Amino acid sequence: xxxxxxxxxxxxxxxxxxxxxxxxxxxxxxxxxxxxxxxxxxxxxxxxxxxxxxxxxxxxxxxxxxxxxxxxxxxxxxxxxxxxxxxxxxxxxxxxxxxxxxxxxxxxxxxxxxxxxxxxxxxxxxxxxxxxxxxxxxxxxxxxxxxxxxxxxxxxxxxxxxxxxxxxxxxxxxxxxxxxxxxxxxxxxx
Numbered sequence: 654x655x656x657x658x659x660x661x662x663x664x665x666x667x668x669x670x671x672x673x674x675x676x677x678x679x680x681x682x683x684x685x686x687x688x689x690x691x692x693x694x695x696x697x698x699x700x701x702x703x704x705x706x707x708x709x710x711x712x713x714x715x716x717x718x719x720x721x722x723x724x725x726x727x728x729x730x731x732x733x734x735x736x737x738x739x740x741x742x743x744x745x746x747x748x749x750x751x752x753x754x755x756x757x758x759x760x761x762x763x764x765x766x767x768x769x770x771x772x773x774x775x776x777x778x779x780x781x782x783x784x785x786x787x788x789x790x791x792x793x794x795x796x797x798x799x800x801x802x803x804x805x806x807x808x809x810x811x812x813x814x815x816x817x818x819x820x821x822x823x824x825x826x827x828x829x830x831x832x833x834x835x836x837x838x839x840x841x842x843x
Contacts, residue, residue, distance in 0.1 A: 678792075683784040686747065688756065690792060693742035698733050700755035701744070709778050715813045716775045718836070732760075738800075739763045743792045745776075745785055756780040759789035761797060761805060769804040770797055774819070786819050794823070798843050806840045 677691035693701070705713065705724045714720055724732075735742045742760035746753050756777045761770035772793060776785050797805050808830060809816045816839070820827060825839040 680745075680788055682788065686783060688785065688788075689746045690743055690788065691746075692737065693733070693735050693744045693758065693760070695733060697744060697755065698729060700746070700753070701732060701758070702729055704755045704758065704775070704777060707777060708775070712775070712778055715810050715816065716773060718808070718810060735760070739767065741793060741796050741800075743789050745789055747780075757785045757789050759786075759793040761793055763802065768802060769806065770802050772797075772805050772807050774816075781815070786815075787822065790819065790823055794841070794843070802843050804840060804842055806838055808836050808838055811835055811837050 677689055679687055680690050681687050702724055708716065710720065710722075732742075734740065740760070740762045742758060744755050745757040747756050748754070749756075754777075757775060757780060759772065759774040761772040763770045772790070774786050774790050774793075776789075794805065805825075807816070807820070807825070809820075811829075811834075817827070817837075820839040823841065825841045828838050828840070830836040830838050
């Protein structure tokens with residue numbers, strides 16, 4: 654699904670790019686829990702905000718490399734802008750006490766040369782250790798490869814042990830960030 658902007662500046666949905674096969678998947682996690690995985694949509698904004706608000710302070714700091722309690726409008730606008738060509742995002746949803754809840758998200762955004770993309774993955778604190786981050790990243794990596802991107806990378810806090818384990822499991826290499834000793838760069842040749 655592609656998002657374009659109409660004459661009034663509102664985003665509208667279009668056809669899926671060739672690299673995106675299917676529009677949703679029901680996936681089983683390691684513990685047998687099933688989740689719905691699909692591309693992030695504009696109407697998911699409230700659930701995206703709720704996911705960020707529910708993250709522990711450490712999880713928010715690791716994901717956004719900064720401290721804040723509530724995502725502001727500009728941050729949400731940026732996160733919700735996914736054009737499905739240069740940017741991709743997959744969200745995972747599950748029913749929680751009868752309500753559909755976003756429990757994880759993976760995303761990438763291409764760099765200026767359109768040959769690389771920076772990625773991120775976030776899983777709700779109470780949904781960790783079930784294999785959700787791996788599943789979300791596998792969907793993201795698959796689309797990046799179909800888009801013929803050459804490299805996926807992530808810039809992360811040097812103390813982010815869950816990301817270090819995930820990156821290692823997925824085959825990413827790790828190098829110190831050349832300009833910031835508090836961060837590392839994980840990289841995957843696609």
